[in-house]
Amino acid sequence: MRSRHHDIADDLRHQITTGRIKPGERLLSEAALADRYKVSTVTLRSALAVLQGEGIVEKIHGKGNFVRRRPRKTVYIGGWGMLDPWTAGEAALRLTVRTTTVQAHRHLATLLKVPLDSPLAEIFCVSHEGASPHGLARIYIPPDLAPAAVQDGDSPWRETATRFAVLSTARATVRETACARPPTPEEASALRLRSSAPVLAITRVATDTSGRVIEAALLAFPGDHVDAVFTTHPPTDERQTHE
Structure with a gap:
């Protein structure tokens, strides 16, 4: 019955x-x-x-x-990792940024290849449309590589951070790992999610030409708020390059 x-x-x-x-x-x-x-x-x-x-x-x-209002989707562009300005620009996003210095716990130490408890510059960003959170980013940079503006929270770097883009101006190789999973308690609180609601989680690591990790970012988006787009290119044949 x-x-x-x-x-x-x-x-x-x-x-x-x-x-x-x-x-x-x-x-x-x-x-x-x-x-x-x-x-x-x-x-x-x-x-x-x-x-x-x-x-x-x-x-x-x-x-x-x-x-619930029908969520407005934005597009996350892989590679240099930013919110697509065309879709993000449609929404009147309110951006909250907090900068601080933290000690590298085991996961961060592994990502950035630094000793445990090493100091790191952290940029914590949350974007909202009205009362609806769109995503959050925790970006970590070794202090000697973080521009002073990032550490001081000056507006030009705050604007870059809130796009969730790679902050370093140096040429870098970017590796991203994406998965769907339940939110952590911190993510559920910041994004106002049920514990059973999935998030799109992206771990992004940028390295310079010497192989040093210059930035690591932990990104999380409500699963129904974002599409992720990744563009790949076929490998270049070095023999053809030199012909």
């Missing part, structure tokens, strides 16, 4: 998809909805949990349940 909470979820979903309840609109309180459907609040919350799991409804602590 079909559960009552599924019937309630179906009715609310129909109201949302037909536009009777608009994107961004707050639903009635759980008590009011339970009274309307003549069920307990436990059953009502089970119905809302179905819609929350589908990404249709978002529960904001202390405010209530809201119909």
Whole structure:
């Protein structure tokens, strides 16, 4: 026999998809909805949990349940790692940047090939459209390579950082690893995600011509907010190059 909470979820979903309840609109309180459907609040919350799991409804602590706005997607361009200005520019992005010095824990020490607990310049960036987070970046640079402007948080470098681009001006080889995974607690908090919602995680490492790692970045985007584009080129035949 079909559960009552599924019937309630179906009715609310129909109201949302037909536009009777608009994107961004707050639903009635759980008590009011339970009274309307003549069920307990436990059953009502089970119905809302179905819609929350589908990404249709978002529960904001202390405010209530809201119909989620359709996410505006941006495009992450691999290689030099930046947000595509055409898609990112469509949104009125609010950018938050924090710079500090941290000690390299084991993962960072491995990425940057530096001793454990070595000092690193960290640039932490979060981009928002209104109240909706679009992505976050944690960029790490050895202090002797980080321009003073990065360490001081001056605006030109802040703007570059918020595009999530490789900060170094030196020629570099960039290696990126992308995967889908559950968010960490820090990512879930910063991006306002459910712990079960996937993120697109990109680990980017840039090395100079001598092989030294000059920058490492840990990027995370809500899985339904971004497309990643990577362009590859066929290897050049050195024999042809010298002919």
